[in-house]
Amino acid sequence: MTSRPSTRGGARRATISDVARAAGVSPSTASLAFSGAGPVSDTTRARVLAAARELDYGGPDPLARSLRRGRCGVVAVVVGERLGYAFRDPMMVAVLDGLAEVVGTLDSSLLLVPARSSADSGAARLTSLAMDAAVLLDCEAPAAALLGALHRRGVVVVGIDGPATGAVPQVRIDDEGGTAALVAHLCGLGHRDLGVITLPLGPDGAGGPLTEADLDALGPDAVPGVPRRRIAAARAATLAAPETRVRFVQAGWNLVEEGERAAATLLDAPDRPTALIAQSDVLALGCLRAASTRGLDVPGDLSVAGFDGVDLHLMGSIRLTTIEQPATEKGRAAGRMVAAALAGDTPDDVLLPIVLRIGTTTGPPN
Amino acid sequence: MTSRPSTRGGARRATISDVARAAGVSPSTASLAFSGAGPVSDTTRARVLAAARELDYGGPDPLARSLRRGRCGVVAVVVGERLGYAFRDPMMVAVLDGLAEVVGTLDSSLLLVPARSSADSGAARLTSLAMDAAVLLDCEAPAAALLGALHRRGVVVVGIDGPATGAVPQVRIDDEGGTAALVAHLCGLGHRDLGVITLPLGPDGAGGPLTEADLDALGPDAVPGVPRRRIAAARAATLAAPETRVRFVQAGWNLVEEGERAAATLLDAPDRPTALIAQSDVLALGCLRAASTRGLDVPGDLSVAGFDGVDLHLMGSIRLTTIEQPATEKGRAAGRMVAAALAGDTPDDVLLPIVLRIGTTTGPPN
DNA sequence: TTGTAAGCGTTATCAT
DNA sequence: ATGATAACGCTTACAA
Numbered sequence: 001m002t003s004r005p006s007t008r009g010g011a012r013r014a015t016i017s018d019v020a021r022a023a024g025v026s027p028s029t030a031s032l033a034f035s036g037a038g039p040v041s042d043t044t045r046a047r048v049l050a051a052a053r054e055l056d057y058g059g060p061d062p063l064a065r066s067l068r069r070g071r072c073g074v075v076a077v078v079v080g081e082r083l084g085y086a087f088r089d090p091m092m093v094a095v096l097d098g099l100a101e102v103v104g105t106l107d108s109s110l111l112l113v114p115a116r117s118s119a120d121s122g123a124a125r126l127t128s129l130a131m132d133a134a135v136l137l138d139c140e141a142p143a144a145a146l147l148g149a150l151h152r153r154g155v156v157v158v159g160i161d162g163p164a165t166g167a168v169p170q171v172r173i174d175d176e177g178g179t180a181a182l183v184a185h186l187c188g189l190g191h192r193d194l195g196v197i198t199l200p201l202g203p204d205g206a207g208g209p210l211t212e213a214d215l216d217a218l219g220p221d222a223v224p225g226v227p228r229r230r231i232a233a234a235r236a237a238t239l240a241a242p243e244t245r246v247r248f249v250q251a252g253w254n255l256v257e258e259g260e261r262a263a264a265t266l267l268d269a270p271d272r273p274t275a276l277i278a279q280s281d282v283l284a285l286g287c288l289r290a291a292s293t294r295g296l297d298v299p300g301d302l303s304v305a306g307f308d309g310v311d312l313h314l315m316g317s318i319r320l321t322t323i324e325q326p327a328t329e330k331g332r333a334a335g336r337m338v339a340a341a342l343a344g345d346t347p348d349d350v351l352l353p354i355v356l357r358i359g360t361t362t363g364p365p366n
Numbered sequence: 367m368t369s370r371p372s373t374r375g376g377a378r379r380a381t382i383s384d385v386a387r388a389a390g391v392s393p394s395t396a397s398l399a400f401s402g403a404g405p406v407s408d409t410t411r412a413r414v415l416a417a418a419r420e421l422d423y424g425g426p427d428p429l430a431r432s433l434r435r436g437r438c439g440v441v442a443v444v445v446g447e448r449l450g451y452a453f454r455d456p457m458m459v460a461v462l463d464g465l466a467e468v469v470g471t472l473d474s475s476l477l478l479v480p481a482r483s484s485a486d487s488g489a490a491r492l493t494s495l496a497m498d499a500a501v502l503l504d505c506e507a508p509a510a511a512l513l514g515a516l517h518r519r520g521v522v523v524v525g526i527d528g529p530a531t532g533a534v535p536q537v538r539i540d541d542e543g544g545t546a547a548l549v550a551h552l553c554g555l556g557h558r559d560l561g562v563i564t565l566p567l568g569p570d571g572a573g574g575p576l577t578e579a580d581l582d583a584l585g586p587d588a589v590p591g592v593p594r595r596r597i598a599a600a601r602a603a604t605l606a607a608p609e610t611r612v613r614f615v616q617a618g619w620n621l622v623e624e625g626e627r628a629a630a631t632l633l634d635a636p637d638r639p640t641a642l643i644a645q646s647d648v649l650a651l652g653c654l655r656a657a658s659t660r661g662l663d664v665p666g667d668l669s670v671a672g673f674d675g676v677d678l679h680l681m682g683s684i685r686l687t688t689i690e691q692p693a694t695e696k697g698r699a700a701g702r703m704v705a706a707a708l709a710g711d712t713p714d715d716v717l718l719p720i721v722l723r724i725g726t727t728t729g730p731p732n
Numbered sequence: 733t734t735g736t737a738a739g740c741g742t743t744a745t746c747a748t
Numbered sequence: 749a750t751g752a753t754a755a756c757g758c759t760t761a762c763a764a
Contacts, residue, residue: 013518013519013520015756015757015758016757016758016759017757017758025734025735026734026735026736027735027736027757027758027759028734028735028736028737028758028759028760029733029734029735031758031759031760032733032734032759032760035759037759037760038733038760039733039734040733040734041733041734044733044734056518057518058493058515058518058519059493059494059515060757060758060759061433061496061519061756061757061758062493062494062495062496063429063432063433063438063496063756063757063758064433064740064756064757064758064759065494065757065758065759066429066496066740066758067427067429067430067433067740067741067742067756067757067758068739068740068757068758068759068760069740069758069759070740072429072496073494073495074477074495076475082463082466082467083459083462083463083466083476084459084460084462084463084466084694087453087459087462087463088456088459090454093449093450093453093454093459094450096449096450096453097449097450097453100449100450100478100480104480107491109442109477109478109479109491109495110449110477110478111440111475111476111477111478112466112475112476112477112478113475114466114470125473125475127424127425127428128425128428128431128439129428129439129440129475130427130428130429130432130438130496131428149424149425152379152422152423152424153379153424153427154379256677256679285679286679288681289679289681292681292682293682311622313622313651313652313655314681315654315655315658315680315681316658316659328450381740381741381742382741382742382743383741383742391750391751392750392751392752393741393742393743393751393752394742394743394744394745394750394751394752394753395749395750395751397742397743397744398743398749398750401743403743403744404744404749404750405749405750406749406750407749407750410749410750426741426742426743427740427741427742429740429741429742430740430741430742430743430756431741431742431743432742432756433740433741433742433756433757433758434741434742434743434744434755434756435742435743435744435756436756
C-alpha cells in the first residue's frame with residue numbers, strides 16, 4: 001500500500017477514471033472527451049461532462065498530463081538578482097512583457113526564478129522545477145553547472161544580453177556600438193572630460209570609483225555581461241579620441257538612488273567631468289537628480305546621457321539623450337527562439353538594432 | 367505499445383531506474399540516494415551518484431516527483447492585466463518582491479499568469495497549469511468560475527486588494543480611510559473644489575470623465591476593487607464636507623501618460639479644481655506633469671496628492687503628498703497566508719496599516 | 733466510436 | 749541498509 005500524496009481538502013479528489021466509471025465509459029474515452037483530441041460522440045461527451053460536474057471533477061490533472069505528454073507549458077525566466085531589483089528596471093519589465101506575449105502564444109506561462117535566492121546555488125532550485133525552457137535574463141556568466149544541469153534535463157535554454165560564447169543562443173544589441181556612439185556624440189560637442197556611471201559589475205551592491213587597475217582587471221576586451229562590454233567600449237572610444245579623459249564609477253545597483261550617489265562622487269570632485277554617461281536610463285535619472293541638487297544646469301553645466309531609451313517621465317520638456325533599444329522586441333525575439341528550439345530547430349543569435357536619440361540633456365560644455 | 371513522449375535531444379534520457387541498474391541497486395534506493403530522505407550507506411550513495419554522472423542523469427524528474435508527492439512547488443500569481451501593465455506599477459513590483467521573498471522560503475517559485483490573455487477565459491489557462499497555490503493580485507471580482515475551478519483542484523487561493531467577500535482570504539489596506547484622510551487634508555487646507563483621477567475601472571483602457579450617473583452605477587458603497595472603494599470613500603468624504611465639489615475622471619490605465627491625460631481634462635476646464643487626488647502615485651506623477659506643462663505652480667496654483675507611497679524620483683526637493691502603504695509587506699503577508707493555507711490552516715484576512723505622508727505638493731489654494 | 737493496456741518517472745510503504 | 753511493489757493521474761497506439 002502506498003501512501004496517498006497529501007490531498008488538501010480532506011476527501012479524495014475524483015480522477016478521470018472515476019468520472020469515466022460514473023459515465024459508464026472507459027478512461028480513454030473520458031480523456032478524449034476532455035481533450036477533444038479524438039472522435040467522441042456528442043452524447044458520450046455530454047455524459048462524461050455531466051459526470052464530471054456531478055463528481056466535482058475539475059478536469060485532467062496538469063501534472064499527470066504533463067508527465068505523460070513530456071511538456072509542461074512552463075518557461076522559466078531566470079533573473080540575476082532578486083525580483084524586486086530586476087523589475088525595478090523598466091527595461092527588464094519591457095523585456096518580460098515581450099517575452100510573455102510570445103510565450104502566451106505557445107500556451108505556456110512564465111515562471112520567475114531568481115538566480116541567486118538566499119542560500120542555494122540556484123542550480124538546485126532551477127533543476128527541481130518542471131520547465132520546458134529557460135530564459136536567462138541578463139545573466140553575466142551563467143554557471144556552467146547550471147547550464148549543464150538544464151541541458152541534461154532537455155531544457156531549452158535561451159539568453160538575453162548574455163555573453164555570445166555560443167553556449168546559449170542569445171538575443172542582444174550592439175552595446176559596444178551604442179556606447180561608442182554616445183562617446184562620439186559628446187566628444188563631437190566638445191567634451192574632453194567624461195564620467196561613466198556603470199551598471200553593477202556584481203550582485204553584491206558594491207559601488208564606487210573604478211581604478212585603472214580595476215578596469216584592467218576586467219580585461220582589455222571585457223566580454224561577459226552588459227556593464228563590462230559597455231565599459232570596454234567606453235575606454236576604447238575615449239582612448240581613440242584626442243586628449244580625452246574618462247573616469248568610471250560603479251553603481252551598486254541599477255537604481256536611481258545609486259545613480260545619484262555614483263554621480264555625486266564625480267560631481268563633488270574638484271575637477272568634475274563636463275559630461276556623464278550612465279549605463280542605463282535609470283542611472284541617468286540619478287545623475288540628473290544629482291545635478292539638480294547641486295544647482296548644476298543640464299546641459300549648460302553638465303551633459304547627461306543614458307542608455308536604454310526607456311520613458312523616464314521627466315518634468316517639463318526635458319528629454320534624455322540616450323541609446324534606444326527595442327526592449328519589448330528583445331523579449332519577443334527570445335520568445336521566438338524558445339518556440340523554435342522547442343520545435344527542434346537551433347536558433348541563431350539575434351542582434352537587435354539600436355539608435356542614438358539626442359535629447360535635451362546633452363550640449364556643448366561650458 | 368504507447369508512444370514515447372517527445373524527448374527533445376534525440377536519445378532517450380536516463381531515468382532513475384537506469385541509474386539504479388547501472389549502480390547495481392534498486393530504484394528505491396537510488397531515489398533515497400538523491401533525496402537524502404532515508405538511510406543509505408555512503409558507499410551506496412557514492413555508487414549511485416557515480417552512475418548518474420556516467421549516464422548523464424540530471425536528477426529526479428520534477429514532474430514525476432511532483433505527481434507522486436502531490437506538491438509541485440509553484441505559486442501562481444494572477445495579474446489582472448498583461449504583464450507589462452502590471453509591472454509598470456512600482457507598487458505591484460514591490461508586492462511581487464515581498465511575495466517572492468516568502469514563497470522562496472517555501473521552496474516554491476512564482477508563476478506569472480495574466481488573467482486575461484488574448485482569447486481564453488483565463489480559467490482555462492489557469493487550470494491547465496500545475497500549481498499549489500494562486501495569489502490573485504488586484505483582481506476586482508475573480509470570476510466565480512475561476513475560483514470554483516481552482517478550488518476543485520485543491521489549489522489554495524489568496525487575494526491581494528480584492529473584495530473582502532469571504533470567498534478568498536485577502537490582504538488589503540484601508541482604502542476608504544486613506545482616501546478620507548486625503549480629502550480631509552485638502553479640505554483642511556481650504557480646498558472646496560477637488561478633482562479625483564481614478565484608477566481604471568475596467569481592463570478596456572476606457573478613460574474619461576465619470577458622470578454622476580456613472581458613479582451611481584458603481585453603487586453607493588461600491589465594494590469590489592480598489593478604484594471603486596476609493597471612489598466611494600471620496601464621494602462620501604466630500605459629501606460630508608461643507609460646500610465641497612468633487613469631479614471624477616477615470617484614467618484608462620495606471621500609467622503616467624494616462625494620469626496626465628486625465629488631469630488635462632480637468633485642468634483645461636474653465637473652472638479647474640484647486641486640488642487633484644490621484645488614486646495612485648503613478649497617476650499623480652501624470653498630474654504633476656500636466657500642471658508643469660500648463661505652467662501651474664504646485665502647490666501654489668494646484669495641489670496634487672497621490673496614493674501608494676511609492677518612490678517617484680522627482681527632481682529637486684519635491685515630495686508627493688500621498689498615502690503610504692506597506693507594499694512589500696503586502697506581498698509578504700500574502701506569502702505567509704499561502705504558507706498557512708498549504709499547511710492546512712484557514713488564514714484570516716489581513717488589514718495592513720497606512721499613513722498619510724504630507725509632502726510639498728499640497729498647500730492652501732490660491 | 734469505444735475499450736484495453738502499457739507506460740510517463742517517481743517515491744512511500746512494507747518487508748527483508 | 750536495501751529491495752519489491754504499488755500507486756500518482758493521465759494519454760495514446762492499437763485492437764475491437
